[in-house]
Amino acid sequence: MFLIWPSLVHSAAIDASGIADSELFTNSKSSKPFSQPRNMTDAEYDQFILGRSFFSIPWVEAPSATTARDGLGPHFNANTCTSCHVDSGGAPTLSKDGQPLRSLVFKLTQPSKHGLRWQLNNIDAPAHDSVPDPVYGVQVAINGNGKVLPEARTRLRIESLPFTYPDGQTILLSKFDPYLDQLAYGPLADDTVISLRQPPALVGLGLLEQVPESEILAWADPSDRNGDGISGRPNWLNPPEQQEKVLGRFNWKASEASIVNQSANAAAHDLGLTNPAYPEELCQPAQLDCLAAPRGRQSPHGLLDLPEFRLQAIADYIRGHKVPQPVALDEEAQKGQKLFHEAGCSGCHRSTLTTEKGQVFHPYSDLLLHDMGASLKDGRPEFLASEREYRTAPLWGIGGRVRAGERFLHDARAATPEEAILWHGGEAQAAKSTFIELGRAQRAALLHFLEQL
Ligand code: HEC
Numbered sequence: 001m002f003l004i005w006p007s008l009v010h011s012a013a014i015d016a017s018g019i020a021d022s023e024l025f026t027n028s029k030s031s032k033p034f035s036q037p038r039n040m041t042d043a044e045y046d047q048f049i050l051g052r053s054f055f056s057i058p059w060v061e062a063p064s065a066t067t068a069r070d071g072l073g074p075h076f077n078a079n080t081c082t083s084c085h086v087d088s089g090g091a092p093t094l095s096k097d098g099q100p101l102r103s104l105v106f107k108l109t110q111p112s113k114h115g116l117r118w119q120l121n122n123i124d125a126p127a128h129d130s131v132p133d134p135v136y137g138v139q140v141a142i143n144g145n146g147k148v149l150p151e152a153r154t155r156l157r158i159e160s161l162p163f164t165y166p167d168g169q170t171i172l173l174s175k176f177d178p179y180l181d182q183l184a185y186g187p188l189a190d191d192t193v194i195s196l197r198q199p200p201a202l203v204g205l206g207l208l209e210q211v212p213e214s215e216i217l218a219w220a221d222p223s224d225r226n227g228d229g230i231s232g233r234p235n236w237l238n239p240p241e242q243q244e245k246v247l248g249r250f251n252w253k254a255s256e257a258s259i260v261n262q263s264a265n266a267a268a269h270d271l272g273l274t275n276p277a278y279p280e281e282l283c284q285p286a287q288l289d290c291l292a293a294p295r296g297r298q299s300p301h302g303l304l305d306l307p308e309f310r311l312q313a314i315a316d317y318i319r320g321h322k323v324p325q326p327v328a329l330d331e332e333a334q335k336g337q338k339l340f341h342e343a344g345c346s347g348c349h350r351s352t353l354t355t356e357k358g359q360v361f362h363p364y365s366d367l368l369l370h371d372m373g374a375s376l377k378d379g380r381p382e383f384l385a386s387e388r389e390y391r392t393a394p395l396w397g398i399g400g401r402v403r404a405g406e407r408f409l410h411d412a413r414a415a416t417p418e419e420a421i422l423w424h425g426g427e428a429q430a431a432k433s434t435f436i437e438l439g440r441a442q443r444a445a446l447l448h449f450l451e452q453l
């Protein structure tokens with residue numbers, strides 16, 4: 001892997017496709033930096049508005065007076081996408097007393113059986129290629145419709161771990177230990193592990209979708225041939241016997257290939273909406289109340305709660321957002337940017353990618369998987385991603401997320417970007433050590449740089 005030194009201030013020029021930056025990018029310090037529509041034609045804007053309505057207007061349980069909006073549940077976590085993606089960002093994850101809010105999703109996995117899923121023919125087969133709990137499925141639903149019981153209440157024990165820099169500065173890190181109570185259908189299986197996932201901000205996903213596979217693979221170095229301690233490998237999502245390869249790009253472990261696939265996954269698992277990828281309600285065989293619950297009624301568009309055209313509108317809405325980008329970096333941020341590269345952060349947080357059409361942009365991710373060490377191990381392999389591997393989290397929009405009070409890392413354990421860095425290990429151990437050894441003023445400059453993104 002090699003380092004790219006971008007110009008110190010991101011270029012505001014017109015790119016090869018002729019799109020002026022201001023049509024695609026917005027000042028990262030603007031209010032609501034994640035939900036502004038990019039410049040588009042009237043027809044595109046109509047589609048954007050349609051998608052926004054399905055993304056943000058609450059769904060209700062079936063049957064109701066409106067077949068356009070019913071179908072929520074029988075089990076679900078929230079009744080809109082915006083509940084977990086506020087203004088298309090992420091969302092608060094913890095209550096004041098340190099308990100999980102609905103946006104902190106509890107995933108269930110039997111890691112010892114990983115790799116067997118292709119033979120299991122589970123009703124939830126398309127999701128994540130991990131083996132779910134036999135009674136509760138892939139994800140814990142904290143709500144149920146009508147007489148259907150919520151599957152469980154999600155809970156956390158939080159352990160505080162003090163960390164001291166060589167220069168004496170101390171900060172408190174938090175480690176999360178998730179558990180469930182009020183389980184509706186008996187205990188979890190003995191070998192089921194709970195893994196936490198918080199919602200990422202939906203930043204620039206339309207651009208990430210358009211990066212040619214070859215550009216992403218050019219950075220992969222699975223056996224670390226250049227000896228820099230950083231490997232990086234693609235997550236392939238298709239069954240081994242299939243010839244055509246499908247590259248994962250989205251979610252914390254790159255477990256989905258496209259925006260429309262992840263939107264279908266979210267509709268099914270987070271809201272309980274049937275759709276072309278998940279035509280059945282996700283009731284498990286032991287959940288008799290769920291199986292007996294009323295279904296959405298036949299509408300002019302068929303039986304699915306979210307037919308194809310609505311799903312596509314949601315995906316177009318997500319693709320249609322402007323991307324936050326710093327307008328100019330002050331002197332402190334320029335110092336921080338230099339330190340970011342010198343410490344080796346950009347070995348994974350790759351500053352620049354280019355779309356097929358030649359649009360240059362700055363996501364600070366290589367979209368590859370990296371081993372992040374034992375402390376971030378989560379018991380949940382997804383396709384080729386092991387329990388310790390995650391996709392490099394893109395850092396664009398991180399300033400807006402800090403201002404919105406969001407937390408960081410896949411399980412939201414980090415209250416600040418600084419805490420997130422201190423949890424890095426594995427392939428990122430050397431970069432973290434360099435960060436720790438920097439003086440206090442230099443660390444502050446690096447963190448100040450991150451907050452401009
Ligand atoms: C209950 C909370 C919740 C709701 C509701 C929710 N999401 Fe998400 N969303 C998440 C979580 C958690 C993830 C990360 C999942 C993972 O890594 O496996 C995510 C990830 C995503 C991603 C991928 C982002 C990225 O950067 O890779 C997209 C796209 C997305 N959600 C779209 C939607 C849409 C569309 C809806 C409504 C149909 C929705 N979400 C509803 C919690 C939620």
Ligand code: HEC
Pocket residue numbers: 230252340343344345346347348349370372376390391392393394395407408409410411417418420421424426427428431432435450
């Ligand atoms: C070996 C690859 C690698 C290196 C090197 C690396 N990171 Fe990361 N970074 C990741 C991955 C992977 C994640 C997501 C981990 C998770 O969620 O558990 C991440 C997450 C983060 C986050 C949290 C983002 C979020 O959305 O929650 C921040 C902030 C961050 N890194 C900053 C840095 C800085 C600063 C450096 C240099 C000191 C650095 N990283 C070096 C791979 C790397």
